[in-house]
Amino acid sequence: MTAQRPLLELIGIEKSFGQLQALKTCSLEVQEKETVVLIGPSGSGKSTLLRCVNLLEPPDRGNILFKGKDIGRDLRAAPLIRQEIGMVFQNFELxxxxxxxxxxxxxxxxVLGLSRLDAHDIALGLLRKVRIPDKxxxxxxxxxxxxxxxxxIARALAMKPAVMLYDEPTSALDPEMIREVLDVMAxxxxxxxxxxxxxxxMGFAKRAADRIVFMEAGQIVEIANSAxxxxxxxxxxxxxxxxxxxH
Known part of the structure; x- marks a missing residue:
């Protein structure tokens, strides 16, 4: 039986900003329907890796394969790629x-050319999904x-992406608001x-992650299943x- 090809493959990704090498030969495979959580100290390269996947930061070296196609080479196609790879940032960007x-x-x-009426129906459905239908x-x-x-999150889902990327989506929130966002993500x-x-x-990681990726100093140090x-x-x-x- 042939193994299923990963939905997303990162192969030897490297990225530098001036003299700072933010990513050092990072490789990772993500299967369809899998939730992967990236953890590690500040400055370890987690957000940069995520931004490379979304082509907000084109990698200096390495390959990004999405559905088997190398997407990191033709940056003119980035807007099309972002329709399928949604991203939610620390700050809400509304x-x-x-x-x-x-x-x-x-x-x-x-982007999709939907009518205002159809787009409104989608928006109302997604607001129900994220538990704020009255807003x-x-x-x-x-x-x-x-x-x-x-x-x-609902805005990203409106494009019906194949992958959702979340860059510390609760870091700008008060503690009592964190749970409501994590519940929707889970x-x-x-x-x-x-x-x-x-x-x-880490509570979200334990609850929702299939695998944990630990990064430090621009490198992927550990990949393990959550348990x-x-x-x-x-x-x-x-x-x-x-x-x-x-602790």
């Missing part, structure tokens, strides 16, 4: 002059941080949305980091 529904509707109308007509400054981030993962998540929320990682069979540096973050 348009302040648009309502929650209008923020979600914008890309389906502009369709609210503007970002009328929403809590957690609600804004859920609108941002629910999407449980429904089969392929996800790569940069986070310090093994939290069960203790990880290398010494990863264990030290985990002990520090859990």
């Amino acid at each position: 348009f302040q002059h648009l309502s929650a529904a209008e923020n979600i509707m914008l890309a389906p109308m502009k 369709a007509d609210s503007y970002p400054d009328e929403l809590s941080g957690g609600q804004q981030q859920r609108v941002a 629910e999407l993962s449980a429904e089969g949305m392929t996800s790569i998540v940069v986070t310090h929320e 093994d990682f939290f069960g203790g069979t990880v290398n010494a540096r990863a264990r030290q980091f985990l002990d520090q973050i859990l």
Whole structure:
């Protein structure tokens, strides 16, 4: 029986910013419907790796294969790629002059050519999915941080991506708002949305991740399934980091 090809393959990815080498020969495979959580100390390259996947930062060397096609070479195709690889940022990046529904509707109308009515129906459905159906007509400054981030998630989902990338999506939130965002993300993962998540929320990692990737100094140091990682069979540096973050 032939093994299923990964949905996403990173092969020897390297990225430098001036004299700083942010990524050093990073390789990772992500299967369809898998949730992979990237953890590690600040400055370890987690966000840069995520931005390379979305082609916001083109890699200097290496290959990014998505559905078997090398997407890292033709950056003119980046807008098309981003339709299939959605990304949610630390800061919500919502348009302040648009309502929650209008923020979600914008890309389906502009990029996919949907009518305003069809885009509005999609927006309302996604607001139900992220548990704020009553906020369709609210503007970002009328929403809590957690609600804004859920609108941002709904906006990314509106393009029906094959992969969702989350770059520390709860780091700008007050503690009581973190859970509501993580619950939505965990629910999407449980429904089969392929996800790569940069986070310090170990509770989410335990709950939703299929595999944990530990990074340090621009390198992938450890890749383990969630049970093994939290069960203790990880290398010494990863264990030290985990002990520090859990205590």
